[in-house]
Amino acid sequence: MAILILFQVFGFHLEQNEWAQYHWSKITTIVVSDKVKDEIYCLAHSYNIRLVLKADISVFNLENNITMDMRMSFVAGLVEKYKLDGIYMLFSPKLKKGSKDYRDITRMVKITASYFHNKLPGRQISFNVPWTPNCKNERFFDFLPISPLVDLLFVESFNIHNDMHCVAKSVSSYQDVLTGLSDYIKLGIDSRKLVMGVPWYGYDYTCKHFPQDGACELNCSKPVKKSIPYKTIVKFLPKSLTGRMWNNDQSAPYVVYMRGKTYHQIWYDDPESISKKSTLLKRLKLGGIGVMKLNDVDHRRTSRATLHAEEMWNALCPP
Template identity: 35%
Template sequence: MQGLLGARRGGGVSLLLVLLLHLQLGSSTCPCHDPSLCKPISGNRDFEVFVFDVGETTWKFYDWSKITTVAAFGKYDPELMCYAHSKGARVVFKGDISVKKIVSPAARAAWIGQQVKLAKKRYMDGLNIDFEQEVNKSSAEYNALTDLVKETTEAFHKEIPGSQVTFDIGWFPECIETRCYNYSGIADSCDFVFVMSYDEPSQVWSNCTLRGNAPYPQTIAGYDNYLLMGIHPKKLVMGVPWYGYDYTCRHLSKDNVCSFAKNPLQGAQCSYTGGNQVPYSIIMKQARNSSSGILWDKVQKVPYLEYKDSHNASHQVWFDNPRSISLKAAYVKEHGLRGIGMWNGNCLDYSGDSLAQEQTKAMWEVLKPK
């Protein structure tokens, strides 16, 4: 092939590569200017940085020196695929199936076939299974879900060599929001699992007072339990939030305790779902005009801030920043986890503002512990 490339340059070689890729993958014409960029990414990096992207064009400003995988949850963007491949990063897409269908082997096979076909057509590198549906341990769906993950992984690995299949799991392996999965079986059945260690206080069983979206002690307890289950560290990628929650306080005490309205969820008297989800970029703008500045909770090891709105109502905003994420990234390194990632890459400020550039750079840099 080297001799052929040396002898023939220009459109003829490009056309030949396109035809070869078309025959190999059974998909549409390669959309990249360099047809070799449509080849699947193979091999693994020593450390995984898994980035969820929800669309638009902010991906052009990501720190691509760190990214290993982009999970594209927005509209299909061939330009993103081509660019990621040029940087040696995989691009996978979201996969979801109704819990009612997974008990049928035929329905599972049909769904898997559709996902593989779509991956080939779009020159993608695999699938991120974002299931997040209720499953009871005593149900037929419990084992069927593990079968689905195993069969999907086997099909992708066979049809697209070097492809990657991952599965998103909750922050703690104890039926969070009635998601009772065979976590160890699922982890064994795919390349790795992405642990969604955020939105942790979805159910509040004590009094309705605010705390962090992903408090350090609670987050680490989840990983300790996954490891105690026997899941290999290299099967776990830690998820961190690049967003926070803004809550209106019914009462804000002098010692910064914010009480909020009851919002029952699945038996619990309070739920943090009543807050407004806010990207890190907006929170940093709020911090500039905050009455409190950025505060630090010593127990939860997370930051928060306070402000008053135009109606003079008190608000608290709880979030993660480089300081809190660095503690979690240190755990990743210390325990030899597969890597780290975030929901989602679009949450930072990629404008030309000098302060925003510093804040954005710090969030990317903290992902890889030194």
């Protein structure tokens, strides 16, 4: 049986820079991809922050229990060697309901949880899930049986419109986030196990023509977009054609600019849109909120960067 942790503020630290200026007092767990610098380790633990290892379990061999044990031993060895406080499991390939892999994943999470509880008791075990359990062409896990095996389910409440082809949309629209989280709760999953992920980045879309009424039409057969961090977006806003615009339907900001003769539209999240989603923490009695990723906000000690960073951190846990 997994141990339920109190309210979480997750953060993903996947680069080795700007870490010293994080708002350490507001974080409970940081996900890392490998060994962290000694300075980060010491500072995080001085604030009682858990450092957990990101582990892509899609590479695990589910056919051979001996191989499975060896892989578990390897991962647990890394956690122990780096003196980390748990594991964050990620399975990225698409998964269809009822498939062999669908059944194997539940078994694999059970083996993983059992291994950690026996070999490394007290370590935090979390599992990554898509923005909704009602997935279409996505990762469909056996969510309800998995939930009691782990401490937390990190819900990717972003990249929601990845299956969109013709019109640019928000990375993480409020209504979709609410619907996705509510659907997990309707399955019977304890809401306190759910950590709502929010993006500190946006997407830059290439439009076919000037976006009328905020609608950026894309090349349906091959839409062009690229990820862009919040720290780049805020620097870019004053140079854009429109400045910051707001879409009420998606409760999200966007901006339009030109590159050469081509129109672009950037959809992103900022303090206002994140604060609105943060109200779901109390409304749905969630276990916490998580940031993808900490380095996407400028944490340098300039007056402008400090202001923007403060606003984004405060948006995670509004009064």
